[in-house]
Amino acid sequence: MQYLCNAIAGIPLHYLILICLTLGLAPFVPEPHLWEKLKMLANGTLTRPIDIFDLLLHGTPWVVLGLRLTLCRTAGV
Numbered sequence: 001m002q003y004l005c006n007a008i009a010g011i012p013l014h015y016l017i018l019i020c021l022t023l024g025l026a027p028f029v030p031e032p033h034l035w036e037k038l039k040m041l042a043n044g045t046l047t048r049p050i051d052i053f054d055l056l057l058h059g060t061p062w063v064v065l066g067l068r069l070t071l072c073r074t075a076g077v
Contacts, residue, residue, distance in 0.1 A: 001071075008068050016065045024061040034058040 025032040037055040040046040046055065 004067075005071060008064060011064070011068065013068065016061065016068055019061045020065050024058055026058070032058070034062070 024034060027033060033054050037046060037051060037058065040051060041055065046052060
């Protein structure tokens, strides 16, 4: 766990925020992919492999940012 926190803490916070706002929300029109895939997940229609890949691709920056802001802060890194 400490190794993971050290690796994530090495990523500058402003880069993580920039990645979340670009890759995490792209494409912006008609709605962000991440939001669309989360709605599909809630409805139970997230079944195609490309949709699952899209969820992972656009959701990963948000997960890393969340880890950076919560877990690594509580671990004292």
